[in-house]
Amino acid sequence: MMTVADTVRTRAGSKEAVAVVKRASGAEEVSRSVQDIEGTVWPALAADTTYLVRTVHQLRQVPIGELGTEDLRIMLSQHVGTATVLPRALDRLQADPLVAGDYYPGDLLLAVLRCAPDAWTGEAELLDKARGIAHHADAMIYNLDGAHVPELRRLITEFLSGRPEFDPGQTH
Numbered sequence: 472m473m474t475v476a477d478t479v480r481t482r483a484g485s486k487e488a489v490a491v492v493k494r495a496s497g498a499e500e501v502s503r504s505v506q507d508i509e510g511t512v513w514p515a516l517a518a519d520t521t522y523l524v525r526t527v528h529q530l531r532q533v534p535i536g537e538l539g540t541e542d543l544r545i546m547l548s549q550h551v552g553t554a555t556v557l558p559r560a561l562d563r564l565q566a567d568p569l570v571a572g573d574y575y576p577g578d579l580l581l582a583v584l585r586c587a588p589d590a591w592t593g594e595a596e597l598l599d600k601a602r603g604i605a606h607h608a609d610a611m612i613y614n615l616d617g618a619h620v621p622e623l624r625r626l627i628t629e630f631l632s633g634r635p636e637f638d639p640g641q642t643h
Contacts, residue, residue, distance in 0.1 A: 501536030505552035541572035547582035568608035584626040
């Protein structure tokens, strides 16, 4: 499956078009956008660009502190600016582990749990925070109904197991 980041990389003509950066820290970062922090401006969009690609393109230019729950879910689901938006998503989840974007309770948590394993590499503090959130969500999830609940339960269990072979994109 091609993500928005893959689409933009392809249109830009090279993988180097999207910078890989480690998470920036500090309170001043919330006033900066993913684009500013990564230091990479994506190429102009084609006229026939999809709604999702246009949305992600726009969200990369929004200050981190202004991104809403749904914005964070979209960015993480599309693997765009993960190192930059993941800490913000975890802050939001710490306040409410089952916070909902536009779809259902727990959709932001689902996006976090599906982050590639390399998103956690060298980020022990973030990983510990995410595990605490997952534990809290695990205790709350039994109050939820919906088609997404089994998938959310499975991802929480696999995330908490800490198995190195955990593939967040895998579905059963």
